[in-house]
Amino acid sequence: MILELSIWTHHLNQLIYSYFHFCKTEKIEVKIIRNESVLHNGAILHVSGKTAFFDYSDDPKFIDTPELYNFYFKRSLRIENYKNNVRPLNFNIPMAYKSHLLLMNLQSDFLFDKRNRTEVIRAIDKFSWFTNSSHAVLDVKRYPKKVSDFGGNIIFHTRLWNPDNHNDDEEKERRRSQNDFRINACRILKKTYKNASVGLSADNLSEKLAPDLVLDSKHSNKNKYFNMLRNYNICVADDGLKDTPGWKIGEYLLFGKAVITTPLNIAVDNFNEHINYEKLSSRNAYLELPEKIEYLLEDKKYLKMGESNLVWSENYLHPQNYIKRILSIVENNI
Structure with a gap:
């Protein structure tokens, strides 16, 4: 079983570490190969004589052609495109598994490719000395095994996107709408629930539009944020860029939280309103x-x-099940 990619990006961590976890669990060789023809934020899995392409772009548009592969797995898959050999990747989240051991299993040309430097440093940075996105912080061992009751408290930490940083008028308006929701959601939660932790990441735009909601710098630290998230029960999510879910909703699920979200505009397997989320x-x-x-x-x-x-x-x-699910689809032509 071979996994091919051209560049190691943050969006691919879920796939790379899940593949590594599967190989180690099944005691098979780790074969992560550099292939310059694979598109950015994409990967190809070769297994049982078949090919599966993984598209981790947050844009609903396909980055490659599904007909070129036996299966095409897509993040941010619109429901109308869930057909033929195309399958959803559900939610994309940054995660890791024994990052130092992964590095020892990578081929030198891949490990020392300067384009992979950011993720390699994050994998090395066990104590978050050099980066806020250390893979050690994202290791799956930190996810809880059971749900705890904290009294139904609420958390919504989010950020704003500057409309002026984009040339497209439609995208400018989309960002204004997104910012409006995030600011007003924080304010109504803060006003209504004393046990709510809400706010915006500190930056110039947040200081300008909603200085009353700006979080202090410790809340932008991923490790400290995860430690906080463990101690809340109800989490609010909304669409990120491209009007598709960002990473937060997947994090909420892995931490065993109840979720309230804006409408989901993508295909997600067996994820049901009132059971998994309120809409x-x-x-x-x-x-x-x-x-x-x-x-x-x-x-x-x-x-x-x-x-x-x-x-x-x-x-x-x-x-532990991410690749198993993929393989069950590919090998059984589901």
Whole structure:
């Protein structure tokens, strides 16, 4: 079983570490090969005489041609494109597994490729001395095995995107709408729930538009954020760039949290409303947040949803099953 890619990007960590986890668990050789023809944020898996392409772009547009492969697995897959040999990758999250050991299993041409330097340094940086995205911080061993009750408290830490940093008028407007939701969602949660932790990452735009919501610098530290996230029950998510889910929702699921989100515009396997998440009616429906939260607080429904999400994430996101699911589809032509 061979995994080919041209450049090691942050978006590919979930696949790379899941592949590595599978190889070590099954005691087979790790074969991660550099192939310059593989497109950016893409990878090709060769197994049982078949090829599977992985498209981790957050854009719903395909980065390659599905017909060239036996299977095409796509992040940010629109429901209407879920057909023929195309399958969803569900949620993409940054994760790692024994990063130092992975480095020892990489071929030298791949390991020392200067384009891979950022992720190699992050894999080496065990104590987060050089980067805020150390792979050690993202190691799957930190995810909980059970759901704990913290009284139904709420967390929503997010960031703003500057419309002026993009030339496209449609994208400018999309960012304004996104920022409007995030600012107002934080404000209504902060006003309504004293046990809510909400706010915006500190930057010039946040200071200008919502100085009352700017988080201190410690909240931008991934390790400290994960330590906080463990101690909350209800998490708010919304679409990221390209109007597709970002990393937060996958993180919430792996931590066994109840989720309230803006409408999901992608295909996600066996991920159901009221079981795995509560859905707002629109991208801008921040006023509905208290109603959704009260529903989850009633009879502590947030605990049942958190337990459902812990099971779902173990089956669909955790590296112990991520590649197994892919292989079951490829080998059985499902």
